[in-house]
Structures are given as C-alpha cells and as structure tokens.
Amino acid sequence: MSVDCDVVIVGAGPVGLTSALLLQKMGHRVQVYECHAKHYALPRAVFLSHQAVRMFRALGVLERMKSTQALQDLHGRVSDIGTYVDANGHTLRTALAFAMHQPGVEEELENACRERDIPVYRSAEVRDIVDNGRYVEVNFIKPGNVEGTMVSLNTVTASFVVGCDGAKSTVRQSSKMGWFEYEAASSRWLVVDIIPTVSGAMSQWKDSYSPKQILDPKRPRSSVPSQLARRRWEFMVMPNESTEMVTTDEFVWKMVALFECGPDTGAIERRTVYSISGGWAESFAQGRVALAGDAAHLAPQFLGQGLNSGLRDAKSLAWRIDFALRHPAKNWRQLMADYSTEQLGTTKQFVTAAKAIEHILTVTDPEDAKKTRRTA
Known part of the structure; x- marks a missing residue:
C-alpha cells in the first residue's frame, strides 16, 4: 500500500522537530x-548537553540558535560548571551544564523544518493511531475555518509513527504502552x-556566573543564570505553603531577594509550581510505533536530563527507522526492540539518580542536613 509519508511525528517540541530534521536529512518524507x-512562549528547560549541541551543529541549526541567543556561548559569561553548595556556600559537588532558551530553540528548529519542506501541521490534535502491521493510520482533528464550526476528522498514513507528544502522550495511550x-x-x-529591567542588573545579582543547587534546610533552592536576557530560580515549597501563596508577587520577590x-x-x-515525579513507559517501541522524550520518560530536573535524554532518544531512533525504511525485508523489528531496551536502561538510571538527588536536596531538618553535607 502507498502511504502518505514515511514517518509521522506527533508533537512539535524540540524532540519531535529534531526527529523530523534527522529523518529528513536521511532522505525520508516526514510530517x-x-x-x-x-x-509555548515561556521558558522551561534551561540546560543543554554538549552532545545535543553537536547534534544541532550537524543539522545546520546551531549558528542560528547562537545568533538569536536561543543557545548561548557560555565561555567567559556563565560557567559551564553547575555547583552544589550547602547553606554556608561551601561547594559539595560540580556538574556540567550549558544554557538554552527553549522557546527560541523550538522556533529555530521549526523554521528549519519549514525551510526544508517538512510540513508542520499545527492545531492538529491526534486522537488515536492504528498499527495495521504494514503501515500506521493516524487519526486527527482540525478546527473548522469559521469559529464555532464543527471540527473535521482526518487520517494520514505512514510507515512509522514517533510519539513526541509529552507526558500525557496520546500515542502511548493509543498504543497501550x-x-x-x-x-x-x-x-x-x-x-x-526574571527579566532584567536595568542594564547590567544580571551581573549584579548574586551567583550570576555559576548554576548552583543550594542545600539549605530552611529553603532548598536552585540558582540558574540561564541567559543574558533572563534568570531562573527554583525554590522548594514547604508543606504548609499553598500554590496560591507562593505565586504572589510578595512571596516571589521575597525569595529572589x-x-x-x-x-x-x-x-x-x-512563575509556576510543579510537583516532582519520575517514571517511564514500560516499552519505548511497539511494532511501527515508537516513543521519545517526555512521552517515554519523565525525570526530575536536578540532573538536567529531561530534554537532553529526549534528544538522545531522537538520535538513537532515527537511524533505526532509516534502516527499516531502506531495508523493509530485514529484521528491523529487532532493531526497534533494541531501541527500547537501550534507552529504557539509560532512563531507569537517570530517573532513579535524579530522585535520589531530590531526597538529598529537600532535607529540611538541620541535623539531617549536616549528615547530608558529609555524604553529598
């Protein structure tokens, strides 16, 4: 049967758009x-690994990201070493980091897709997928042309589908993974x-040159000088504090003071409050359907692995799908199973490690905190 395209990507975040660019570079028709x-115009992920930077360079999008400050050359501006410190400022551990502005990264990736004739259909909500063995049907709806009109149900067919559609992934649920x-x-x-409103303000704010995790039992917190144009802080919310309370202007300014x-x-x-959780799909691939990014796994932010692990998924999966499309008579199903085994093994390690770090960071008893400092 003739299909509409080789691969359908569900989700136009960084992982989905990067997957599309990788597969298109290999010569495949992608939608x-x-x-x-x-x-989504507000910042989310702020750390990018050097491995991901090299991937963007190979795809020909790195220089544009740097020119728009979606990615920042940190040398001489912000240390690329993240630091774990105690309440007194004593260094406990260090870790690699690289700054990014996710909305800018997404914009440049989508611009590259459109310039390379990769269709990116927005306002297209995928409702379910059906793997027929030889191809996959993707059923989605689009709003009518006039406000208030009925939505239209549409179907597109592809040899493979990659779900990059986030933690509540329709692709994962529809495939019963x-x-x-x-x-x-x-x-x-x-x-x-926080965005600076005065020239030079960023450099005057405390800890402006190094990302830090501060293990203070009174208020565990993170300091992330992520961009020339903005600054990120994260503060642990205590059990007796409501979301409404901690998101007021008064509370926010008290914290950043x-x-x-x-x-x-x-x-x-x-400003937003979120709860830390971690988990993974029981399988990252099933038949002609695969998962990548948050659709496949969720990790606490403490290791900076959320987006970075999703980009590793994209690279690991792309060459396998390329093989399957070029050699359909070969045992590509084993390759897809290997993708699941490989990425799932890595996922379990960084999710469990990130949760372990959470337990260290969130100690609020002073005596327990002293013990934590000795073992961190």
Whole structure:
C-alpha cells in the first residue's frame, strides 16, 4: 500500500522537530502534527548537553540558535560548571551544564523544518493511531475555518509513527504502552524566571556566573543564570505553603531577594509550581510505533536530563527507522526492540539518580542536613 509519508511525528517540541530534521536529512518524507496553534512562549528547560549541541551543529541549526541567543556561548559569561553548595556556600559537588532558551530553540528548529519542506501541521490534535502491521493510520482533528464550526476528522498514513507528544502522550495511550511511576511526587518547587529591567542588573545579582543547587534546610533552592536576557530560580515549597501563596508577587520577590534581585532591577516573566515525579513507559517501541522524550520518560530536573535524554532518544531512533525504511525485508523489528531496551536502561538510571538527588536536596531538618553535607 502507498502511504502518505514515511514517518509521522506527533508533537512539535524540540524532540519531535529534531526527529523530523534527522529523518529528513536521511532522505525520508516526514510530517509533523501538533495540537497547539503556537509555540509555548515561556521558558522551561534551561540546560543543554554538549552532545545535543553537536547534534544541532550537524543539522545546520546551531549558528542560528547562537545568533538569536536561543543557545548561548557560555565561555567567559556563565560557567559551564553547575555547583552544589550547602547553606554556608561551601561547594559539595560540580556538574556540567550549558544554557538554552527553549522557546527560541523550538522556533529555530521549526523554521528549519519549514525551510526544508517538512510540513508542520499545527492545531492538529491526534486522537488515536492504528498499527495495521504494514503501515500506521493516524487519526486527527482540525478546527473548522469559521469559529464555532464543527471540527473535521482526518487520517494520514505512514510507515512509522514517533510519539513526541509529552507526558500525557496520546500515542502511548493509543498504543497501550504502559507507564511505570517510579515514585509518587514527593516535593513541590516554585519556578521563577526574571527579566532584567536595568542594564547590567544580571551581573549584579548574586551567583550570576555559576548554576548552583543550594542545600539549605530552611529553603532548598536552585540558582540558574540561564541567559543574558533572563534568570531562573527554583525554590522548594514547604508543606504548609499553598500554590496560591507562593505565586504572589510578595512571596516571589521575597525569595529572589536572597540573590539580591528586586522589582527595582527586574520583572517577573514566569512563575509556576510543579510537583516532582519520575517514571517511564514500560516499552519505548511497539511494532511501527515508537516513543521519545517526555512521552517515554519523565525525570526530575536536578540532573538536567529531561530534554537532553529526549534528544538522545531522537538520535538513537532515527537511524533505526532509516534502516527499516531502506531495508523493509530485514529484521528491523529487532532493531526497534533494541531501541527500547537501550534507552529504557539509560532512563531507569537517570530517573532513579535524579530522585535520589531530590531526597538529598529537600532535607529540611538541620541535623539531617549536616549528615547530608558529609555524604553529598
């Protein structure tokens, strides 16, 4: 049977768009479907691995990302060493980091897709997929041309489908790939992004040159100087504090004042509270359907592996799908099973490690904190 394209990518985040560019570079016809009409314009991921940077260079998008400051050359500006410190500022451990602005990265990836004739269909909500053995049907809806009109049901066929559609993945659920929750959410964090309103303010704020995890039992917190144009902080929310309380202007400015930042030099770009959880799909591939990124796994932010692991999925999966498309008579199903085994093994390691770090960071008893400092 003739199919509409070789691969359908569901989800136009960084993992989905990178997957599309990788497969198109290998010579395959790719289409991307995204339920949202526009990019989510606020920051999320802020760390990128050097492995991901090399991937973007090979795809020919790195220089444009750097020119728009979606990715920043940190040398001489912000250390690419993240630091774990205790409440007194004593260094416990260091870790590699690289700054990014996710909305800018997504914009440049989508621009590259469109320039290379990769269709990116927005406002297209995938409802279910059907793997028929020889091909896959993807059923999606689009809103009518006039507000209030009925949506239209559409079907596209492909040899393979890659679900990059986030933690609530329709692709995963439709394919009945189970989900394993490693641990129930055990801590809540207030995430704050501040934009400087005064020239030079960023360099005056405390800890402006090195990402830090501060193991302070009074208020565990993270400091992330992620961009020239913004600054990220994360503060643990205590059990007796409500989301409504910690997201007020008064509370946010009280927190960032710990880093000598205030409303006289900055403006709040984003504030949100989220609960830390971790888990993974029980399988990353089934037949002609595969998962990548948050659709396949969720990790706490403490190792900076959420987006980076998704990009590794994209690279690991792309060459396998390329082989399957070029050699359909070969045992490509074993390759897809190997993808699941390979990435699942890595996933379990970094999710469990990130949860272990969470337990270290979130100690609020002073005596326990002293023990933690000795073993960290």
